[in-house]
Amino acid sequence: MSNAFTVAALISAGRHPVSGAPRACRGDAVAMALGRRMAGDGLRVVHAGAAEEPSLQDYLALGAGTIEALPLDSSGDAVATLAAHLKNVDIILTGSNAESGAGSGLLPYALARALARPVAGNVLDARVQKTAGEGWDVEIRQFLPKGQRRRIGCALPLVIAVHPRAPVQLKYAYARRLSGRIERFPETPTDTCVAQPVWTVETASRRPIRLKARETKSGHARMQAAVVAEAKGGIVAFEGSTVDKAQVMLNYLREHRLVDF
Amino acid sequence: MSVAVAVTVLFWVSVATLAIGLARRARLWRTGREADVEWAGLLAVPKRYFVDLHHVVARDPYIANTHIATAGGAFAALVLVAINYGLGLYAPVLDWAILLAAGVMLTGVYFVWMRRRHPPLRLSGGAWNRLPYTLAAFALGLALLTLVPSQTLSAGIAIAALALLLAGSAELALGIGAGGPMKHAVAGLLHLAFHPRPERFAGVRSTALSPLKLSNHDFGTRKPSDFLWTELLSFDACVECGKCEQSCPAFAAGQPLNPKKLIQDLVAGLSGSNDSAYAGRPYPGIPIGSHHGELSAAIVPKLIEAETVWSCTTCRACVEECPMLIEHVDAIVGMRRSLNLTQGEVPGTAPETLSNLRETETQGGHARAARYNWAVDLDVPIIEPGKPADLLLVAGEGAFDMRYQRTLRALVKLLKAARVDFAVLGERERDTGDTARRLGDEATFQSFAKRNIETFASLDFKRIVTSDPHVLHSLRNEYPALGGKYTVIHHTALLAELAEQGKLQLGKSPEARALTYHDPCYLGRYNGETEAPRALLRKLGIEVREMQRSGLRGRCCGGGGGAPLTDIPGKQRIPDIRMADARDVGADVIAVACPQCTAMLEGVAGAHAEVLDIAELAAASLEARP
Ligand code: SF4
Numbered sequence: 001m002s003n004a005f006t007v008a009a010l011i012s013a014g015r016h017p018v019s020g021a022p023r024a025c026r027g028d029a030v031a032m033a034l035g036r037r038m039a040g041d042g043l044r045v046v047h048a049g050a051a052e053e054p055s056l057q058d059y060l061a062l063g064a065g066t067i068e069a070l071p072l073d074s075s076g077d078a079v080a081t082l083a084a085h086l087k088n089v090d091i092i093l094t095g096s097n098a099e100s101g102a103g104s105g106l107l108p109y110a111l112a113r114a115l116a117r118p119v120a121g122n123v124l125d126a127r128v129q130k131t132a133g134e135g136w137d138v139e140i141r142q143f144l145p146k147g148q149r150r151r152i153g154c155a156l157p158l159v160i161a162v163h164p165r166a167p168v169q170l171k172y173a174y175a176r177r178l179s180g181r182i183e184r185f186p187e188t189p190t191d192t193c194v195a196q197p198v199w200t201v202e203t204a205s206r207r208p209i210r211l212k213a214r215e216t217k218s219g220h221a222r223m224q225a226a227v228v229a230e231a232k233g234g235i236v237a238f239e240g241s242t243v244d245k246a247q248v249m250l251n252y253l254r255e256h257r258l259v260d261f
Numbered sequence: 262m263s264v265a266v267a268v269t270v271l272f273w274v275s276v277a278t279l280a281i282g283l284a285r286r287a288r289l290w291r292t293g294r295e296a297d298v299e300w301a302g303l304l305a306v307p308k309r310y311f312v313d314l315h316h317v318v319a320r321d322p323y324i325a326n327t328h329i330a331t332a333g334g335a336f337a338a339l340v341l342v343a344i345n346y347g348l349g350l351y352a353p354v355l356d357w358a359i360l361l362a363a364g365v366m367l368t369g370v371y372f373v374w375m376r377r378r379h380p381p382l383r384l385s386g387g388a389w390n391r392l393p394y395t396l397a398a399f400a401l402g403l404a405l406l407t408l409v410p411s412q413t414l415s416a417g418i419a420i421a422a423l424a425l426l427l428a429g430s431a432e433l434a435l436g437i438g439a440g441g442p443m444k445h446a447v448a449g450l451l452h453l454a455f456h457p458r459p460e461r462f463a464g465v466r467s468t469a470l471s472p473l474k475l476s477n478h479d480f481g482t483r484k485p486s487d488f489l490w491t492e493l494l495s496f497d498a499c500v501e502c503g504k505c506e507q508s509c510p511a512f513a514a515g516q517p518l519n520p521k522k523l524i525q526d527l528v529a530g531l532s533g534s535n536d537s538a539y540a541g542r543p544y545p546g547i548p549i550g551s552h553h554g555e556l557s558a559a560i561v562p563k564l565i566e567a568e569t570v571w572s573c574t575t576c577r578a579c580v581e582e583c584p585m586l587i588e589h590v591d592a593i594v595g596m597r598r599s600l601n602l603t604q605g606e607v608p609g610t611a612p613e614t615l616s617n618l619r620e621t622e623t624q625g626g627h628a629r630a631a632r633y634n635w636a637v638d639l640d641v642p643i644i645e646p647g648k649p650a651d652l653l654l655v656a657g658e659g660a661f662d663m664r665y666q667r668t669l670r671a672l673v674k675l676l677k678a679a680r681v682d683f684a685v686l687g688e689r690e691r692d693t694g695d696t697a698r699r700l701g702d703e704a705t706f707q708s709f710a711k712r713n714i715e716t717f718a719s720l721d722f723k724r725i726v727t728s729d730p731h732v733l734h735s736l737r738n739e740y741p742a743l744g745g746k747y748t749v750i751h752h753t754a755l756l757a758e759l760a761e762q763g764k765l766q767l768g769k770s771p772e773a774r775a776l777t778y779h780d781p782c783y784l785g786r787y788n789g790e791t792e793a794p795r796a797l798l799r800k801l802g803i804e805v806r807e808m809q810r811s812g813l814r815g816r817c818c819g820g821g822g823g824a825p826l827t828d829i830p831g832k833q834r835i836p837d838i839r840m841a842d843a844r845d846v847g848a849d850v851i852a853v854a855c856p857q858c859t860a861m862l863e864g865v866a867g868a869h870a871e872v873l874d875i876a877e878l879a880a881a882s883l884e885a886r887p
């Protein structure tokens with residue numbers, strides 16, 4: 001299938017949470033499957049990192065076809081490398097966060113910033129369609145909590161972070177693992193240095209702990225909140241500037257003693 | 262031209278027709294892949310026919326006797342006709358012999374006709390229904406010709422006799438080459454000669470799947486011509502008796518599988534036709550007539566739907582019952598392999614189980630270190646390199662199941678009571694890859710086998726004992742082809758042996774309720790072990806109320822072959838049917854010897870017989886010792 005638009009899916013080295021065995025990162029595999037649905041054989045599959053990474057074999061079995069492996073320079077800055085490599089690609093698909101490394105889920109945002117294009121998160125489905133003019137745009141279905149979904153339209157180019165529960169089927173076929181190829185690219189010198197994260201790396205605890213306000217509501221109220229979308233209470237901050245909205249959130253966190261500053 | 266000469270001409274024309282037809286059919290068979298065949302097999306055909314095949318046929322004495330008369334009479338008559346008319350001897354003595362043979366054949370045909378008047382549902386109709394008539398025509402024609410002396414033969418009778426003979430010869434000569442019902446005779450005999458599992462004739466329960474050469478990009482059976490040519494030949498041997506259909510648990514449960522139809526579909530694929538000529542019961546829920554096959558076109562889904570292939574529990578009941586010794590399970594797994602390895606098309610939760618296996622080496626995605634959590638307070642020794650043990654206990658995947666852990670604890674208790682020198686694998690244990698293999702994931706199976714063989718090589722033990730017949734089967738029967746040869750014993754056999762040797766002092770079982778024993782397919786049919794569990798139960802003073810289908814012919818619990826994972830919907834669940842079998846004999850307890858059976862039968866909804874492993878029954882008797 002030849003498309004008038006180009007699509008690439010980014011894949012990272014996955015690790016099984018229990019055994020630590022290398023595997024295709026589930027979220028990235030889902031993004032790749034969605035990309036396959038959007039672009040067919042035209043999908044490019046890109047990995048920023050070593051071509052020897054064992055988990056790439058799993059992606060081949062899942063139908064990657066050819067993987068473009070971009071070695072990282074000493075800075076290990078995947079964003080800059082990817083931005084340089086993918087600046088002409090219309091749609092870049094990523095998972096929501098990696099299973100190894102930082103796993104912060106920031107990559108799609110950082111990449112979008114580096115390429116100066118919008119980013120859509122928690123995407124369940126995306127379809128490219130012709131606009132009234134000769135261009136293309138994307139219709140996106142986005143995940144919201146409690147079974148809600150939102151449909152948004154977006155112009156190309158953009159970055160799409162796919163929700164791990166996007167409805168695609170992952171099909172692992174050993175024969176594709178053998179027939180797939182990994183294409184090594186030379187190191188690209190990167191000049192655009194985008195926000196280097198300032199954090200220290202340590203082994204992850206099992207899962208990030210979610211901050212949660214202590215419930216003071218009755219059982220019935222909790223049940224209502226769980227089943228009726230409107231009854232969830234709280235404040236919806238539509239008004240004001242971003243700073244005002246941030247203030248509303250901070251107030252909430254302080255009120256429930258979830259932060260202490 | 263005299264009548265006798267006419268018979269000679271008819272004989273040689275028929276022989277020529279048959280030869281041409283057979284050559285065409287053989288060309289179809291030979292499109293299959295090369296197989297290692299022993300030409301000496303041809304010499305073994307009489308023994309294989311009279312001993313091995315008849316051993317199966319004799320389970321139904323009516324049809325066994327009918328077949329002996331019909332086929333025996335026909336064979337004798339044909340040989341005699343060949344001598345007397347083919348060679349132009351025209352000796353009156355031989356005519357009398359022909360008359361005798363035709364008489365025997367006619368008697369057989371009469372009984373064929375009788376059965377076909379009210380046929381059991383499992384039998385196919387269609388072309389098979391004309392068989393009593395065409396065969397009778399053949400026998401009658403011969404009888405007429407030989408009975409009436411040629412001097413007194415009127416032209417009318419002679420023409421009538423020749424016409425009958427012609428009709429009969431058409432069935433035999435034309436029919437065989439054109440794929441009619443009588444092709445079973447020739448294909449059946451050749452199949453006996455070139456059977457894909459010749460060990461079966463040496464009394465070996467040959468049940469191991471053969472390994473794929475993955476490095477040669479051999480990914481299973483996508484199209485009919487991917488079968489071995491001997492397998493294609495074997496499909497033509499099918500007599501559509503429906504014995505396989507009758508024994509198939511998936512068919513009984515209303516899942517879209519019927520082993521007889523499957524074999525007939527493969528025949529349709531072989532001859533490039535559609536399935537509308539098939540006149541038996543369909544795959545439940547899938548109408549006949551909409552599927553079509555080609556020798557070199559993909560089987561799934563044009564010829565056979567994927568659900569059909571995934572409904573099978575690999576219980577081998579069909580193979581056990583098939584009088585033509587056809588290997589259905591090999592065919593099914595071959596197709597699964599292609600679907601799995603080349604397309605990753607596996608239904609239900611099976612893909613999740615397979616990725617768990619690849620990523621954690623357990624089916625449930627557990628930590629390997631958790632496998633022996635159930636033994637944490639039992640002080641069970643863990644085997645290590647340089648620390649030998651007589652027996653290596655392999656717990657299998659049941660170790661992660663809370664219900665089954667009770668059985669394993671009972672087993673450990675018994676081993677300790679018998680003061681056996683045993684140890685467990687501990688964190689070194691990984692799945693055997695058995696389930697992956699049944700699901701067609703040969704790559705995962707082979708990589709597990711390789712890693713397990715390495716692990717075992719580093720350890721020092723004499724025998725492996727396991728309570729899981731699936732583990733037993735893969736380690737005992739399937740690892741040898743990949744280089745791992747071990748003595749593997751099932752826990753029931755070990756306990757029976759220990760009790761026999763007096764090392765294990767069992768008491769009388771406190772179990773007073775009516776009890777029946779369910780044979781696991783992978784212990785009974787796959788390994789022929791039906792006696793040890795019963796001996797052990799007898800030792801415990803328990804009398805087994807046998808269910809109608811037991812031992813080598815037992816009914817599957819529905820747990821094999823990854824069927825609970827692919828979970829193809831039917832009208833009933835297989836374990837419910839098995840539980841009903843137990844109810845029919847009034848059993849309150851159903852003794853089991855396999856973690857899969859335990860889980861399947863425990864999962865039956867509503868009130869049902871209590872499910873207890875033989876190890877649990879035996880362990881309970883320890884307290885009852887004097
Ligand atoms: S496959 Fe065997 S058991 Fe089944 S119908 Fe054919 S001959 Fe009978």
Ligand code: SF4
Binds near residue numbers: 573577579589
């Ligand atoms: S192996 Fe069992 S489930 Fe599969 S076709 Fe044969 S009888 Fe049916």
